Amino acid sequence: MALQSLDIARRSATTTPAPGVRETAKVAKLIDVSTCIGCKACQVACMEWNDLRDEVGSCAGVYDNPVDLTAKSWTVMRYAEVEEKGRLEWLIRKDGCMHCADPGCLKACPAPGAIVQYANGIVDFHQENCIGCGYCVTGCPFNIPRLSKEDSKAYKCSLCSDRVAVGQAPACVKTCPTGAIQFGSKEQMKDVADKRIKDLKERGYAQAGLYDPPGVGGTHVMYVLHHADRPELYQGLPNDPSISPLVSLWKGFAKPLATLALAGVALGSLFHYVTKGPNEVSKELENELEKEDAK
C-alpha cells in the first residue's frame, strides 16, 4: 500500500482483493441545483486545476458551452428552460461523474487498474493503464466518460482526488460562488441536503428532494432538486439509473463463453496491444463490429 495516498477499495479487471482493514470515511459532493446560478465557475476551476484546455468552440444557440462533456471538459452546465404551472424556471444542472458506489464503468473496464474506487468513494481513472476500449462509456449509466481523440484514453471527473488526498475540497467545490456545491462526508452532505429540502418545501417546491439513486448503490455526487420526482426535467438526469445490463451479463454467464468464443480475437487484440499500443484494440474491434451491425 505504500504507493497510494488514498486507500483503494476496488480496481478494474483485477482479481486480487483490496486490503480492507482500514476504515475510511466516505466523502460526497452535494450539488444544490436550487442555488446554482449556472455561472460555470466549476467548469473553469476544473479545467484550471486539472491542466485542461478544451477547444474554443462555437455558440450553438444555447448557453451551454462546451455543449457536452469531453475528455477535456469533465464537467459542464446543462441549462433547461421549463415552464411549470405558468411559471418559468431555468433549471441549471452541473453534469459530471456521479462517483457511484457501485460504479458501472469500473465493472465494465477490462484494463487492470485503469479504474479504481478509493475507499472514500471516489472513482478515478488512471489513464496510464487505460487501453482506450471505451467500455466504461457503455458501463456508465450517466453517460459521463469520454475518449480523447488525442490519446484514445478515457477521461472524466476525478473528484480532484489529488486535492482530496491532501485534505482539500475539489476545485469546483471550493470555487462555487453561491455555495451550491459543497463537499464533506456523505453524512454531512445528507444533513445539508435535508436543510435545503425543508427550505424548498417551505417555498412551495413540494417535491423537492435528494438525488442519491439506489440503482447504483447511491452516489458520492448528489443533487438537491426542486423537482426530485422528475429528474428528467434537468436535461435528462436519469430517473432510476442502474448499471447497464451488459456489465451484469459479462459478470455472469458471458465470460466463460467468451473465453472460448473470442479467444482468437483477444489474442489478436493483445498482439496489437503489444505492437501498436492500446488504441488499436478497440478500433479494430469496433470496425469489425460496425461491419457486423451494418449487415
Add this chain to the structure above:
Amino acid sequence: MTNHWVDLKNSDLVIVMGGNAAEAHPCGFKWVIEAKKDRKAKLIVVDPRFTRSAAVSDFYAPIRPGSDIAFLGGVINYLLAKDKIHHDYVKHYTNAAFLIDEGFRFADGFFSGYNAEKRSYAKDTWKYQLDKDGYAMVDPTLENPRCVFQLMKQHYSRYTPELVSKTTGTPQDAFLKICEMIAETAAPNKTMTICYALGWTEHTVGSQNIRTMAMIQLLLGNMGMAGGGINALRGHANVQGITDMCLYSEVLPGYLSAPTDADVDRKTYLEKRTPKALRPNQMNFPQNFPKWFTSLQKAWYGNAATEENGYGYDWLPKKDGAYDVMALFERMHQGKMNGFFCQGFNPLASVANKRKVGDALAKLKYLVIIDPLATDTSEFWKNHGELNEVDPAKIPTEVFRLPANLFAEQTGSFTNSGRVIQWHWKAADGPGESRGDIEIMAGLFLKLKAMYAKDGGKLPEPILNLTWPYRIPAKPAPEELLMEISGKALGDVFDPKDKAKVIVPAGQQVAGFAQLRDDGSTACGNWIYGGCWSQAGNLTARRDNADPTGLGQTLNWGFAWPANRRILYNRASCDLSGKPWDPQRTVLKWTGKAWGGNDIPDMRPDAAPEEGVMPFIMTPEGVARLFAPALAEGPFPEHYEPFETPLDKNPFHPGNPKATSNPAARVFKGDMDSFGTAKDFPYVATTYRLVEHFHYWTKHSKLNAITQPEQFVEIGEDLAKEKGIAAGDKVKVRSNRGFIKAVAVVTKRIKTLDVDGRKVHTVGIPIHWGFKGVTKPGFITNTLTPFVGDANSQTPEYKAFLVNIEKA
C-alpha cells in the same frame, strides 16, 4: 454600496433590479443566497430578461428596458396610498416635513424653471422655505400642502398600477405582488436591500432611477440598517478606489468639487463649497471642506504651498465645461484634441457609437495605450474586415502601446464596492519588459519635468513644484503613496479644545480626517482615506476576519472609508432615543455616554440623542432628501422614455412631445440625427454582461473563451417565430448607427411585453466580443448604441435603444 457585500446576508428581502448580481458579481451574490438559506429571506428580480439572478429568485417580473422610474414611482404611490411607511423614520430622518418654495411646480412633464432651448432648468424654485435665521422651515405634522411629503404624494399619485403596467409591460398582478412584498419591510425590524448596477445607471434617467429607489428605502426606513441600504454593485475591482481618487474632471481626490472659471480665487472657491447648516444643531460635515482641500494642496505642493499663494490655488486647472468621456470624444470628433491616453481603458469597445469613436481617434496626432493587453482600441487603425473597416494609410495618428503589469505583478490596494480598502502583494514579474502603472506614470512625468527644467515652457511651476519625495523617484513605492494619501502632520497639530495640547506631532501620520487642518499644518492626498495608514501602520493590510457579532462587519479586516465605517448612515439604525430599530441586528446604539455598537458611528461619538443631531451628517439639513434639488431633471424623479423608444409618446405625458424623453439630457449636435425610430427599428435592445466574461478583458483568456466562445444575441420565442429565426442561426442586428452579426439564442426567458396597447419585443445583446482576443472574433456591440447619456452623470444609454433584426 452604503452597506457592504457580507451585509447582504442580514436582509429580509433582496431586490435585484437594474442589475444582475448573480451574473455580474457571483461571489458577492453568495450573501444573497446566505440570506435566503439562513434568514428565510426572499429574492425578487425585476429585469427585461429572466436572468441567472432570476433563476434562483422567489419572484420574477419582466419590465420594459428604460421604464424603471414608472415601476418604482408606482411602488412609492402604493406605499403612500396604503400607508406602508416607517413613520418615525420618515418624519425625523428625511426632509418630508420641509416646506418647499411656493413657486415650485410640476406640470405637463416639466418642473418649474425649464428652458427648452438650453435643455436645462433654472432651479430657483427648487428650494426650501427659510426662516429669518436661514434655517429651513418644517411642518412636523406633514400636513402642510407645501411640505415635501405632500408634494411627493401628489407627484406620485399619477403612478397608478394601471399606468405603471401600461408603461412598463409588467403585468399588474406581478407589480402589485412585488409592492406587497416590499411594503412588509416598512416594519422597523424588517429590512430590504437593493442590488443594482449599470442596469440603472446606463440610461438617460440613470441617476433618477437610483434616486427613486433611495426614496423607497427612506420611506421604508431601510437606510443605515444592517441588511438595508442602497447598494450599487460596482464594475471593476478598483472602480470604487479610482472614483475615490477622482480621476475625472468634475472632482479632485476625495470628491472635492474641482475649481471652475467662476472660482476666481481660493477664497471664492472655498466659500461656495463650505455650506451653512440648514437646521439647528446639525453636524453639516461639509463645513470642513477647507481642511480637506488645503491638506490636498499641501500634499501636492509641500513647502511651495503657502498662505500667500493660496497654497498653490492658481496652479490647479479650472474647468470650463464638460469633459466626461462622451464630451471628450465629441471634442475629439470635432478635431479639438491632439493627444489622448487610454490607461487600462478600451474606449473603441466600451464607449457608445463605435464608428464615431473610431473616427474621432483618427483625428488625433498621438494616442498612448497603457495596458497589459492588446486592446481593440490600440488597433483602431488596423483593418479587421467588416469588424473594423478602416484604411490604415489614411489614419495619421501616431499610436504608442506601453505594456503594463496586471494585478498579480503589482503590490498595492484596491477598494471594493463596499468601500473596504484591501492591500495585495506582488506574486511575480510581468512578462517581457512590462512595467507597473506607477512606474509608467512616474517615468513619463520625470521626462516631462526634466524637459521643463532644462528648456522651460508654459507654466512650469506646478510641474517643478510638485512634491516628489519618493526614495526611488522613477519608481515610487505603493507604500509611500498610500501614506501620502492617508495624510500626515507637517507641523504639530493641536487639539481644538486645548490649544496647548499636541494631538499629532509633526511628521507623524494622522489617525483620521478629523485631524486635518486648513492652516497648512497637515498634508493629505485624499481626506476620505484619512487614517488608512496611521501611526499604527498600514491598516488596509489587516487580515483579522473575526466577526464576533455575526453581522459580517469584520472591523479589523482591511480598512473601510470613511473612518473604517462599514455601514453608512448607521445612526439611522436607531430611533430618536438611540435604541436600535432592530435589536437583533444592532449596528449602533447610544450607551448613555457615547455611541457604541458594532460599527464606527456615523455621528459625533458624544452627540447625545437629546441634542437632536440627525443621521445624515453630509447634508446641511442633517436629514436625507426625498426632495433633491441637486439633480438636473427635477427634485422628484419622473418617468421619461429612452431617447430611442418604441412608443410615440410618454404615457405619462401623452400631450407633450417635448417631455417624451429626459428634457434635461444633453444631446450633441449631429447625434440627434443618429437616433432611430420605431418605424425602422421596431425592437427594444439592451446590452449586458455575461457571467463567463469580464467586459473586453477575458476574451483574451482561454479558459473564459472556452466557456463562452462566440458572440450571440438573445431573442424571445415570439420574435424568433415572427422572423423565422431558429436557435443557432446567424443574425444581423442593425441600429441607426451600424450593425453586428451574431448567433441567435432563442429563449423562453425573454417575453413579449404588452406596452401601451402594443407588443414590444426585446433583443438582448451581450457585450464581450471584439476583433482582438482568443474567443472567436466578433463585432463590437457598441457599434449599435446611441451617443447620449444621463443628464447628471453622462453615462451613456446602453440599456435601452432600438434595433432591427434579420437572418444574416
Add this chain to the structure above:
Amino acid sequence: MQVTRRQFFKVCAAGMGGSSIALMGFSPTAALAEVRAFKLASATETRNMCPYCSVSCGVLIYTTGDKSKNAKADIIHIEGDPDNPVNRGTLCPKGAGLLDMVKSPNRLKWPEVREAGSSEWKRISWDDALTRIAAHMKADRDANLIEKNDAGVTVNRWNTTGFLASSAAGNEAGYLTVKILRNLGVVALDTQARI
C-alpha cells in the same frame, strides 16, 4: 434485457482483453494506483486580489520556486483566498480563470509604436517611447495651455490632450496619475467608472 449481438461481443471482448492481458503477465502491479501528486506542495503562495469586478475577491497566487535568487517565480495556479470575508475562497468563472489572463498570448511585452499611416507595430525601447510621448505632450501643452480665460481669470488648463484612467489600477497608481495630470493642467480626464 435487450442485448444486441454487437453489445454481446463488446462485453465479452472487454472482459476477455482484461483477463487475458493480466494472465499473460501484463499484470496490474504497475497499476498500483497513486493519485496525481498535489501540485502546490512546495509552491509559494502570495495573497492578492482578483482584478475583475468590485467584489474584489481575495486570491492566492501560487508560483514556482521559493523566491530564491535563481528561481524565477512563475505563476502556475490561482485560487480563492479562504480568509477573505467576502469571497471566503470562492471565485466566479472569471476569477477561476485568472491564470489564463496572466498567461494570455495577447499580453503586451514591450513598448511599440505604430507610425502615422503605417499598418504595423514596431518595437521600441522604453526610453524612446517615453521620450517621444513626453515630447508630444510638451509640444501640445506649450502650444495650447490656456493661462487666462477671456475674462482674464487665471485658469491654467490644458484641454487638447485627454486621459482615460483605468479602474483596474491600484489606488496608489490612481492617485499618482491624478496628481501628475492635474498639475500638468489636464482637465480632459475621465475614468472607466463613468461607464
